[in-house]
Amino acid sequence: MDLKALFKISYGLYVVGAQQDGKLNGCIVNTVMQITAEPVKCVVVVSKESLTHDYIMASKTFSVSVLGQSAPMETIAHFGFNSGKKINKFRSFPHTLDKNGNPVLAKDTVVGLTCKVFETVDAGTHTLFMAEVEDCWEIGQDEPLTYDYYRNHKKGTTPKNAPSYNPSAYADQAGKYRCKVCGYVYDGDTPFEELPDSYICPVCKKPKSFFERIEE
Numbered sequence: 121m122d123l124k125a126l127f128k129i130s131y132g133l134y135v136v137g138a139q140q141d142g143k144l145n146g147c148i149v150n151t152v153m154q155i156t157a158e159p160v161k162c163v164v165v166v167s168k169e170s171l172t173h174d175y176i177m178a179s180k181t182f183s184v185s186v187l188g189q190s191a192p193m194e195t196i197a198h199f200g201f202n203s204g205k206k207i208n209k210f211r212s213f214p215h216t217l218d219k220n221g222n223p224v225l226a227k228d229t230v231v232g233l234t235c236k237v238f239e240t241v242d243a244g245t246h247t248l249f250m251a252e253v254e255d256c257w258e259i260g261q262d263e264p265l266t267y268d269y270y271r272n273h274k275k276g277t278t279p280k281n282a283p284s285y286n287p288s289a290y291a292d293q294a295g296k297y298r299c300k301v302c303g304y305v306y307d308g309d310t311p312f313e314e315l316p317d318s319y320i321c322p323v324c325k326k327p328k329s330f331f332e333r334i335e336e
Contacts, residue, residue: 131267133191135199136164137183137215137223138175144210144223147172148200150267152184160253162235165246171204176237176249183222184233188262191228193274193323197302201324219255229259297331299324306331 131150138145151165164182166173176182187196199209214226218234225232235251297312298305302324306312312331319328 133187133196133265133267133270134164135185135187135225135229136166136172136176137185137210137225138172138179138181139217139221139223140175140178142221143175144208144215145171145175145204146185146199146209146223146225147204148196152186154253155250160256161238162233162251162253164235164249164251165243166249167246169245173247177240177247179220179222180237181220181222182235182237182249182251183218183220183224184231184235185225185229185259186231186233187225187228187265188230188260189265189269189273190262191265193302193304194325195225195228196270196274197304197324201302224259226259230262230264232257232259293334296334298334299326300330300332301326305334 132152134149134152135146136149136152147166147170149164149166152162154160154162162184164184166176172182195213198213202209210223215223216226216232218224218232220234220236222234233253234255235249236254237249237251239250241248241250293305296305296307299321302321304321304323306315308315315328317328320326321330
């Protein structure tokens with residue numbers, strides 16, 4: 121089975137925000153879909169390993185920030201490759217709070233949604249949150265960021281918590297070096313071992329010491 125064929129399925133890139141007792145968190149997801157029009161309902165898929173997942177389960181509400189094509193890789197890496205269990209993700213990012221206290225990015229975003237969960241579906245590693253959209257509004261005029269654009273134009277990689285992640289689909293990366301923070305894979309002409317110690321990740325700006333060899 122050619123797992124890379126699944127890359128042709130259309131996805132977007134979104135930051136799902138949630139709060140619990142005033143503590144904010146958010147994570148990158150690639151599965152947000154409108155399922156009905158009257159009333160407007162959507163489904164969001166979130167990894168059970170994510171702190172955002174725990175917050176949504178507790179509050180039964182969440183927000184969605186639809187990222188734009190011009191969103192910098194630093195923003196995507198920050199929300200997609202870091203854990204809210206270790207850092208406060210919204211501390212240095214401009215944001216607003218929706219009616220339920222959930223954070224919505226104030227930049228790099230084209231649309232904001234406020235959602236209230238009415239049903240959950242256990243999908244094993246992930247949970248499907250079925251929700252009614254209580255509010256939605258435009259934030260920017262950029263084109264929405266699709267996963268295809270993220271891969272082919274921004275050269276982004278898939279976080280391990282994403283529902284579309286499958287390690288065997290990345291077998292051709294064995295032997296290369298990957299940033300442990302944002303997932304960027306170095307693919308330059310100069311062998312990674314010969315790069316100077318001053319080399320930094322072009323995505324998250326971490327030094328060479330943050331890279332690890334991808335084992336076969």
